[in-house]
Amino acid sequence: MRTPERTFPADFTFGVATSAYQVEGGIENDWAEWERAGRLKEPHARCGRAVDHWSRYEEDYRLATAVGATAFRISLEWARIEPERGRFDEAALEGYRERLLKMKAHGLTPVVTLHHFTHPTWFHRETPWHQPESVEVFRRYSRRCAALLEGLDARVITFNEPMVLLLGGYLQGAIPPGIADGALTMKALENLVRAHVVARREVGEKLGRVETGISQNMLAFAPDRWWNPLDRALVRLGGQAYNHAFHEALSTGKLRVNMPGVATARMDIPEARDSAEFVGVNYYSRAHLRFVPRPPFIEFKYRDTQGRGLTDIGWEDWPEGFLQTLRDVKRYGKPVWITENGIDDRSGTRRPQYLHTHLAQVLAARAEGVDVQGYLYWSLLDNFEWLEGWGPRFGLYHVDFDTLERRPTPACDYFRQVATGRKLVAPL
Numbered sequence: 001m002r003t004p005e006r007t008f009p010a011d012f013t014f015g016v017a018t019s020a021y022q023v024e025g026g027i028e029n030d031w032a033e034w035e036r037a038g039r040l041k042e043p044h045a046r047c048g049r050a051v052d053h054w055s056r057y058e059e060d061y062r063l064a065t066a067v068g069a070t071a072f073r074i075s076l077e078w079a080r081i082e083p084e085r086g087r088f089d090e091a092a093l094e095g096y097r098e099r100l101l102k103m104k105a106h107g108l109t110p111v112v113t114l115h116h117f118t119h120p121t122w123f124h125r126e127t128p129w130h131q132p133e134s135v136e137v138f139r140r141y142s143r144r145c146a147a148l149l150e151g152l153d154a155r156v157i158t159f160n161e162p163m164v165l166l167l168g169g170y171l172q173g174a175i176p177p178g179i180a181d182g183a184l185t186m187k188a189l190e191n192l193v194r195a196h197v198v199a200r201r202e203v204g205e206k207l208g209r210v211e212t213g214i215s216q217n218m219l220a221f222a223p224d225r226w227w228n229p230l231d232r233a234l235v236r237l238g239g240q241a242y243n244h245a246f247h248e249a250l251s252t253g254k255l256r257v258n259m260p261g262v263a264t265a266r267m268d269i270p271e272a273r274d275s276a277e278f279v280g281v282n283y284y285s286r287a288h289l290r291f292v293p294r295p296p297f298i299e300f301k302y303r304d305t306q307g308r309g310l311t312d313i314g315w316e317d318w319p320e321g322f323l324q325t326l327r328d329v330k331r332y333g334k335p336v337w338i339t340e341n342g343i344d345d346r347s348g349t350r351r352p353q354y355l356h357t358h359l360a361q362v363l364a365a366r367a368e369g370v371d372v373q374g375y376l377y378w379s380l381l382d383n384f385e386w387l388e389g390w391g392p393r394f395g396l397y398h399v400d401f402d403t404l405e406r407r408p409t410p411a412c413d414y415f416r417q418v419a420t421g422r423k424l425v426a427p428l
């Protein structure tokens with residue numbers, strides 16, 4: 001019998017992930033408006049200064065290298081860069097350039113997301129995703145972003161979790177822009193695919209060959225009632241739409257969503273064919289799907305099937321689904337990057353074990369021939385978690401939200417041991 005691979009090769013990248021709005025602080029965008037409208041779970045919560053990464057970035061680069069990271073994922077905040085439509089803020093662009101150069105000087109390869117959920121406040125009013133002008137507007141923004149990356153050897157992620165943005169913002173109306181309309185969701189989906197294509201082109205024109213892709217939130221799905229054909233159909237159709245439709249469009253140029261009564265799309269976008277150099281996977285958990293006889297026909301739940309206990313945010317700890325997810329993306333025939341994986345663990349005691357079991361699945365996938373090249377832990381620091389506000393703690397480093405002091409959690413030692421030793425050992 002073949003012994004499973006226990007080591008990561010020297011060219012496998014270990015890094016950490018963040019996003020602008022969640023860590024930088026002082027950003028005025030559609031999420032800030034959403035907060036003021038009282039739309040978070042805790043209506044008075046505000047992101048505000050976040051964890052002040054905008055001023056503490058050098059300290060944060062040091063924290064990343066201290067755990068053995070050699071890559072650092074950030075996002076660029078569109079609202080800082082283009083506060084009014086067509087007016088680009090040179091100081092903001094310069095600020096990002098300076099930060100990226102420093103990052104590089106710390107030995108960290110930048111992984112740069114152009115769009116991580118947030119928009120300038122004018123965007124939804126003037127050129128929302130369901131209108132075709134959105135594509136041109138994003139192209140122009142991407143051109144300015146590409147100029148920032150000259151000489152940095154960065155990896156580029158155009159969109160973070162486009163299906164989460166669409167599901168939350170266009171189908172459920174729970175996040176900005178707060179629309180709940182299946183037809184508009186599909187128009188927006190098409191434009192996001194087109195926007196990825198033009199952004200990648202801009203990046204390529206400016207910088208030559210750059211590894212460009214998207215980060216996709218990928219869930220393992222299971223029927224809530226294993227014997228129920230409708231629950232099983234939901235798993236098949238929902239899994240295809242949520243996990244694969246976007247990746248597939250960037251691979252084949254065919255956009256296919258088939259969720260009867262919710263949203264459907266069937267169109268060819270030939271320019272999207274073969275438009276990503278890697279497949280970005282954000283994996284956290286598994287969801288059980290149950291058919292309900294009223295729109296939107298789907299009930300979505302996390303269940304503690306193994307007695308491991310749900311995570312603090314209420315998600316199932318399901319490393320087994322990580323391997324399945326990685327097997328599933330082998331079909332795209334591209335290198336795979338884990339652009340996010342992590343656990344909300346407020347005590348800090350479960351995280352080493354979570355890392356161990358999930359990294360074991362990465363090794364298992366590699367042993368099966370899935371070309372996983374990098375793993376970015378979400379997140380370096382505790383930060384502002386969207387609708388959940390300040391409750392969850394995903395950080396390798398604990399942040400005191402009053403003093404903003406960063407303190408290592410037990411997972412820091414473990415992460416460093418694996419990232420530098422390259423061997424997957426069990427945590428103590």
Ligand code: FCB
Nearest residue numbers: 019160161217378385386
């Ligand atoms: C992902 C998001 C990221 C963070 C984690 C917990 O869906 O991309 O910003 O909120 O979940």
